[in-house]
Amino acid sequence: MTLRATLPILIILAVLAAIPLLATSNSVLNFIVFVLIITLAAQGWNVLGGVGGQSSFGHAAFFGTGAYVSAILQSRFGINAWAAMAIAMGVGAIVGWVIGFLSFRAGLRGSYFALVTLAFAEVLRILANAAGFTGGAAGLLLKLNVGFANMQFSSRGAFLWLALSLVALTLFLSQWIASSRFGAQLVAVRENEEAARALGVDVLAVKLRAITVSAAITAAAGCLYLQYFLYIDANIAYGLWISVEALLAPMVGGKGLVLGPIIGAFTLHGLGEAAKTFAASVPGIDLAIYGIILVVVVAFAPEGVLGVLKKTQLWRKRKAHAATKLSEEAA
Amino acid sequence: MLSVEDITMRFGGLVAVGGASLTVPKGAIVGLIGPNGAGKTTLFGVIAGFLKPTSGRVSFEGCDITALPAHVRAQEGIARTFQIVQPFAGLNVRENIAVGAFLRHRNSADAHALADAVGHRVGLGADLDKPASSLTVAGRKRLELARALATEPKILLLDEVLAGLNPSEIRDIVPVIRSIRDEGVTILMIEHVMQAVMNLCEQVYVLAQGRMIAQGTPQDVCEDPHVVEAYLGRGAAERLRTVGANHA
Numbered sequence: 354m355t356l357r358a359t360l361p362i363l364i365i366l367a368v369l370a371a372i373p374l375l376a377t378s379n380s381v382l383n384f385i386v387f388v389l390i391i392t393l394a395a396q397g398w399n400v401l402g403g404v405g406g407q408s409s410f411g412h413a414a415f416f417g418t419g420a421y422v423s424a425i426l427q428s429r430f431g432i433n434a435w436a437a438m439a440i441a442m443g444v445g446a447i448v449g450w451v452i453g454f455l456s457f458r459a460g461l462r463g464s465y466f467a468l469v470t471l472a473f474a475e476v477l478r479i480l481a482n483a484a485g486f487t488g489g490a491a492g493l494l495l496k497l498n499v500g501f502a503n504m505q506f507s508s509r510g511a512f513l514w515l516a517l518s519l520v521a522l523t524l525f526l527s528q529w530i531a532s533s534r535f536g537a538q539l540v541a542v543r544e545n546e547e548a549a550r551a552l553g554v555d556v557l558a559v560k561l562r563a564i565t566v567s568a569a570i571t572a573a574a575g576c577l578y579l580q581y582f583l584y585i586d587a588n589i590a591y592g593l594w595i596s597v598e599a600l601l602a603p604m605v606g607g608k609g610l611v612l613g614p615i616i617g618a619f620t621l622h623g624l625g626e627a628a629k630t631f632a633a634s635v636p637g638i639d640l641a642i643y644g645i646i647l648v649v650v651v652a653f654a655p656e657g658v659l660g661v662l663k664k665t666q667l668w669r670k671r672k673a674h675a676a677t678k679l680s681e682e683a684a
Numbered sequence: 685m686l687s688v689e690d691i692t693m694r695f696g697g698l699v700a701v702g703g704a705s706l707t708v709p710k711g712a713i714v715g716l717i718g719p720n721g722a723g724k725t726t727l728f729g730v731i732a733g734f735l736k737p738t739s740g741r742v743s744f745e746g747c748d749i750t751a752l753p754a755h756v757r758a759q760e761g762i763a764r765t766f767q768i769v770q771p772f773a774g775l776n777v778r779e780n781i782a783v784g785a786f787l788r789h790r791n792s793a794d795a796h797a798l799a800d801a802v803g804h805r806v807g808l809g810a811d812l813d814k815p816a817s818s819l820t821v822a823g824r825k826r827l828e829l830a831r832a833l834a835t836e837p838k839i840l841l842l843d844e845v846l847a848g849l850n851p852s853e854i855r856d857i858v859p860v861i862r863s864i865r866d867e868g869v870t871i872l873m874i875e876h877v878m879q880a881v882m883n884l885c886e887q888v889y890v891l892a893q894g895r896m897i898a899q900g901t902p903q904d905v906c907e908d909p910h911v912v913e914a915y916l917g918r919g920a921a922e923r924l925r926t927v928g929a930n931h932a
């Protein structure tokens with residue numbers, strides 16, 4: 354982990370960590386916490402979809418499993434919120450492994466894989482909506498009971514720091530993956546499976562490891578959502594919205610890049626909020642903005658915001674280089 | 685070290701390889717030649733585990749490996765290159781080679797050091813930081829060789845790594861291939877550049893229309909009338925002989 358790669362991460366984390374010290378507005382803190390939860394879900398997606406190139410359209414399956422398992426353990430079995438979260442991440446990881454095993458072993462890739470993950474998430478949503486122990490259509494409510502053991506805080510700032518810590522851990526995990534053997538093999542699988550196999554990469558094992566890690570992270574985001582809002586139902590936990598959020602943020606920020614999800618989530622929701630403020634009379638303006646951003650990214654900046662930044666940086670460097678050369682020649 | 689016994693590979697009705705056998709002794713450079721469409725690349729696919737043969741056996745160091753998947757064969761020490769190059773297009777040259785190096789080096793500093801060394805060795809030293817997609821045809825062929833070499837194989841299967849290179853590039857790479865062998869890596873190479881085959885190979889197999897029609901030293905094989913006919917068409921050997929006789 355070089356300083357050059359770590360510095361931007363540290364700066365972003367420091368800025369976000371300082372917010373509760375400066376801003377006391379509930380709506381600002383609510384906004385940041387919500388975007389951090391989205392960021393965490395998207396960071397999970399990025400491991401599998403961005404680094405590994407296996408784009409899922411059903412990360413709700415993991416988000417929802419995290420939220421439901423934690424909620425059920427706490428409300429029905431009285432288990433400590435932190436332990437519940439650990440177990441929920443484990444169950445999310447298992448669900449990820451099973452979905453991965455079924456679809457990757459069948460050789461599903463590209464849009465087929467995306468559709469199958471969507472189908473799994475939808476099946477889970479329908480089951481959660483129908484079953485009794487998930488609270489059915491009424492959903493599950495966590496009792497408001499502020500206390501560290503319950504992972505409930507009277508101050509929104511404290512919760513922001515909790516969410517930020519998880520985002521930070523995941524950033525460093527992603528950075529470690531990027532420089533590790535696992536990361537190199539995962540990228541190789543994304544770029545060319547045949548060539549990866551020829552170099553001794555066990556493609557199925559690498560994909561399974563990726564979806565397991567990915568699912569565990571997104572399950573953690575589901576747990577955070579539950580702890581913050583204290584209520585979930587099938588359409589929230591297993592809803593299409595979170596599958597879309599989890600994939601949109603990395604795509605906008607920069608797929609497969611460590612900082613892609615966080616940059617993308619804040620860009621998307623920042624613009625969405627701005628649109629809501631300035632064009633409050635137009636209902637659904639933020640959704641329209643998302644749509645436009647998505648089209649622009651797919652058409653003009655397939656490597657996202659970070660890709661554009663990198664390109665302009667290179668371009669500037671080249672221009673500066675050319676300028677010094679010219680002046681040298683003139684001298 | 686490697687032995688291929690009576691391999692048949694059908695694609696639907698097409699028999700791409702029909703009952704072909706060959707053996708590669710440890711430490712040798714063996715050539716596999718034959719006209720286009722003869723089934724050479726298909727046979728490589730069978731040896732490396734990318735294709736499941738219709739019938740026949742592949743053994744490596746005395747063990748039957750016919751049922752092993754490709755990545756396990758790579759771990760066992762069989763590395764192949766692709767005739768149609770398959771670079772990891774989104775990665776730079778060093779990262780491409782490092783994927784191979786990671787096979788036997790868990791630590792990324794070690795893998796990258798090995799990747800650099802292998803890159804320099806095959807003549808990609810100046811291109812290590814360039815995107816693989818920016819390489820020329822010759823560069824991509826070198827990259828295929830480098831990645832396979834970085835897995836530190838026992839046997840290297842080279843599928844036309846000299847095709848598309850100009851004579852001076854071939855002169856550069858031939859000694860590299862020989863030096864790889866001199867370090868103890870056994871080599872089986874498919875090659876059309878006869879000058880290189882003559883230069884490098886001790887033993888040559890000739891495949892035509894899926895059948896092994898000849899084997900021997902490069903000189904013997906070139907003089908074999910079956911081989912001449914396979915390349916130039918039926919009756920060619922006879923015609924050549926009469927032309928030769930008329931000239932005499």
Ligand SMILES: Nc1ncnc2c1ncn2[C@@H]1O[C@H](COP(=O)(O)OP(=O)(O)O)[C@@H](O)[C@H]1O
Nearest residue numbers: 695698700718719720721722723724725726727
């Ligand atoms: N995957 C495949 N499916 C169907 N036919 C194939 C396939 N691969 C190769 N072939 C056919 O098998 C024959 C041998 O091809 P190949 O092994 O590439 O020959 P060579 O490498 O000797 O030029 C050709 O007729 C080719 O069209």
Ligand SMILES: [Mg+2]
Nearest residue numbers: 724725726767
């Ligand atoms: Mg071929």
